[in-house]
Amino acid sequence: MLKKPFKIIGIEHVGIAVKSLDGVSDIFSGILGLDHVGEEEVLDQGVLTDIYDTGAGKLEFLKATGHDSPISKFISKRGEGMHHIALKVDNLKAAMKYLDSKGIELVDTKSRKGAEGLSIAFLHPRSTAKLLVELCQS
DSSP states (O other), X not given: OOOOOSOEEEXXXXXXXXXXXXXXXXXXXXXXXXXXXXXXXXXXXXXXXXEEEOSSXXXXXXXXXXXXXXXXXXXXXXXXXXXXXXXEESOHHHHHHHHHHXXXXXXXXXXXXXXXXXXXXXXXXXGTTTOOEEEEEO
């Protein structure tokens, strides 16, 4: 059996699809007191992120920047809510190779840049109990 050549360090963030970012900061920073990490547009994903640190992972609110954005498509099919969970790994390339060898369907065959400068790759929900999983490495 092939030994797992990477380590999952923890939950990096939970991605939450929203139609609007209005009021998000009031609740999560203002009322709940979470540290606001910042907003960032990720052009190749057609999304504006608004990120809050819980101390044990982040909440990443995702607003589509266009009608053809994956987030826009997600919301039109499923409505607002949890979009994905992101796991932090110590070796993204090794994780992708290992998971592919185990029959996990990869959305990304090569890593790409995500929010906060992280290297990312997604696993297809068909292979992960219908949950979109993002792998991240600093």
